Structures are given as structure tokens and as C-alpha cells.
Amino acid sequence: MDYKNAGVDIEAGYKSVELMKEHIKGTMRPEVLTNIGGFSGAFSMEAFKNMEKPTLVSGTDGVGTKLKLAFILDKHDTVGIDCVAMCVNDIACAGGEPLFFLDYIACGKNEPEKIAKIVSGVAEGCKQSGAALIGGETAEMPGFYPVDEYDLAGFAVGVVDEKDLITGKDIKAGDTLIGIASSGVHSNGFSLVRKVFKMTEEALNTYYDSLGKTLGEALIAPTKIYVKALRSVKEAGVKIKGCSHITGGGFYENIPRMLPDGVRAVVKKDSYEVPAIFKMLSTDGDIAEEMMYNTFNMGVGMVLAVDSGDAEKTIEAIKAAGEEAFVLGTVEAGEKGVTLC
Numbered sequence: 001m002d003y004k005n006a007g008v009d010i011e012a013g014y015k016s017v018e019l020m021k022e023h024i025k026g027t028m029r030p031e032v033l034t035n036i037g038g039f040s041g042a043f044s045m046e047a048f049k050n051m052e053k054p055t056l057v058s059g060t061d062g063v064g065t066k067l068k069l070a071f072i073l074d075k076h077d078t079v080g081i082d083c084v085a086m087c088v089n090d091i092a093c094a095g096g097e098p099l100f101f102l103d104y105i106a107c108g109k110n111e112p113e114k115i116a117k118i119v120s121g122v123a124e125g126c127k128q129s130g131a132a133l134i135g136g137e138t139a140e141m142p143g144f145y146p147v148d149e150y151d152l153a154g155f156a157v158g159v160v161d162e163k164d165l166i167t168g169k170d171i172k173a174g175d176t177l178i179g180i181a182s183s184g185v186h187s188n189g190f191s192l193v194r195k196v197f198k199m200t201e202e203a204l205n206t207y208y209d210s211l212g213k214t215l216g217e218a219l220i221a222p223t224k225i226y227v228k229a230l231r232s233v234k235e236a237g238v239k240i241k242g243c244s245h246i247t248g249g250g251f252y253e254n255i256p257r258m259l260p261d262g263v264r265a266v267v268k269k270d271s272y273e274v275p276a277i278f279k280m281l282s283t284d285g286d287i288a289e290e291m292m293y294n295t296f297n298m299g300v301g302m303v304l305a306v307d308s309g310d311a312e313k314t315i316e317a318i319k320a321a322g323e324e325a326f327v328l329g330t331v332e333a334g335e336k337g338v339t340l341c
Contacts, residue, residue, distance in 0.1 A: 080121025
């Protein structure tokens with residue numbers, strides 16, 4: 001008896017690391033001091049010593065049950081983008097610049113080519129956000145996960161000068177809410193999605209004119225990474241007073257997280273076109289409107305609060321970074337919360 005007979009293939013692990021390296025090297029930053037394969041990743045803070053009060057910000061998350069679609073479609077090269085996005089978007093919400101990322105993959109059987117595809121997506125997400133992929137872990141866990149399934153999670157660290165932290169404390173009545181478009185469902189609400197739609201290869205490969213693609217393509221579209229868009233707003237000289245990443249809990253849970261006491265967000269539902277995938281979900285699942293906005297991003301991946309005089313400049317900066325933006329609503333005096341009208 002040996003480890004391989006017990007279900008853990010050490011040689012496959014070595015091969016996975018070798019296949020990953022070609023993807024990882026494209027994410028490197030000059031601050032990275034170590035190579036992949038060591039026991040830890042080292043990252044120099046020398047470049048940030050001129051900040052008045054350099055402050056670390058961090059985020060950790062996973063992809064959730066969206067992975068079930070990857071298993072059915074046998075498509076594993078985009079879920080890594082989702083994993084990075086869920087972490088770095090939260091860092092960007094605080095005004096931070098993502099510095100480095102680490103991933104964790106747990107699987108029932110280590111198939112090096114599949115693991116490399118997953119990591120290729122992680123590397124792409126790191127490139128989009130400017131973060132270095134400086135380490136990670138692939139755990140082969142036979143008997144714990146089915147042989148053809150895996151879980152994926154990650155952890156990111158960023159930096160911001162303390163004076164530039166986005167806290168929401170200065171948001172006041174009269175400020176404008178700016179929405180940045182999502183790419184679809186992103187990585188939240190998939191337990192409900194999987195109840196509404198049949199999770200079969202045939203169903204997911206069905207083309208819909210309203211979507212302009214197959215159902216599977218619409219659902220597995222990777223989460224938008226908003227780091228460059230928020231950096232563009234900052235470089236345009238706009239002060240972002242508050243920022244909310246619309247994830248699990250939709251509008252009702254996430255927007256109030258950026259608000260101080262005494263104000264509420266008033267969101268105009270007709271200020272943008274809700275993507276077709278959400279209309280399908282609502283109709284096919286007979287889901288009430290309030291539940292839709294309390295579960296999904298409804299086409300808005302990020303909400304910013306800015307001074308009303310900066311609204312146009314903010315939208316222009318976001319569009320210059322390649323993202324779609326629009327005035328989503330306003331901030332009014334009242335009990336902290338969200339009103340949709």
C-alpha cells in the first residue's frame with residue numbers, strides 16, 4: 001500500500017505545478033521576491049514606503065455553486081476569474097490596489113490539465129486586476145470530493161494610503177449613485193439559479209434569441225473585475241465617497257453597507273436595462289421582484305456614491321476604462337436602507 005493506492009497522486013501534483021507556471025509568470029510584479037514552489041510567497045513593500053500611512057486591505061471568497069455549471073459544461077478556464085473578482089472587487093471597494101493573490105483548489109482527483117485550466121483563469125483574473133499570483137495550494141482529497149469535482153477559493157491583499165480609504169462616512173443627502181454594469185449573474189445566487197433552470201448539458205447548451213447565446217454561456221460568464229474602472233475614477237480626480245460590490249444579498253443587503261446612519265439610497269429601476277438573463281430567471285422561476293433584487297445583482301455589479309457635481313466625470317472615467325456606467329439614483333435623508341422606485 002502507498003499514497004497513490006490511497007487515492008493521492010503525488011506525481012500528478014508535481015505535473016500540475018509545472019503546467020501552472022506558464023500562466024502564473026504572466027501575473028508577476030516587480031515586488032514579488034519568491035518563485036512558485038516554495039513554502040510561502042514574499043512580496044516587498046518598498047514601493048509603498050512613500051505613502052503617509054500605508055494600510056493593508058484584504059479579501060477572501062470562493063466561487064460557490066457556480067462551479068456546478070463548470071462541471072456540467074466541462075469548462076474550467078473562467079471560474080478562476082470569478083474567484084479573483086470576488087476578492088479584488090471587495091478590496092477595490094475600500095479604495096485599495098490589489099497586490100497579490102493566493103488560490104486554494106481542493107479536488108477529488110488531481111487531473112493536471114484540468115487544474116492548469118483552472119489556474120489559467122485565476123492568472124487571467126490577476127492580470128485584469130494587476131495582482132500577482134504568488135502562491136496557492138492544490139489539495140487532492142479522495143473520498144471527500146467526487147473524482148470529477150473540485151472547490152475553488154482565494155485570498156487577496158491590497159494596499160491603500162489611509163487617507164484614501166473609502167468608508168462611506170462622508171456620504172450625504174443629494175449625492176449621486178453611479179451604477180457599473182455587471183456581466184450577468186456573476187458568482188452569487190446560483191443555488192437559486194440551479195433550482196430555476198435544468199442543470200443538464202442539453203439545457204445549458206440551448207440557444208436563446210433573447211440572450212444572444214446559450215443559457216450556459218450566459219450563466220458561466222465570468223464576474224467583472226472593477227479595479228481598473230475605480231482606479232480610472234480616482235485618476236480623474238473624483239472622490240468616491242462610498243462603494244458597494246453587489247454580491248449575495250443583491251441591492252437590499254449590499255448598498256446599505258456603504259451608507260452612514262441618516263441617509264438612504266433611492267434607486268431608479270428604469271435608469272438602466274436589466275439584462276435578459278434576470279428576466280428569464282424571474283419569469284421561469286416565478287420569483288417576486290423584491291426577491292430578485294434581494295438575491296441577484298440585476299445587471300449592476302458595483303455602486304458608487306459621489307458628489308452630484310462629479311457624476312458626469314465619474315461616468316466618463318468608467319467608460320474610459322471599458323465599462324458601462326449610468327446614474328442609478330440618489331442619496332436622500334432618512335433611515336439607512338434602500339428604496340427602489
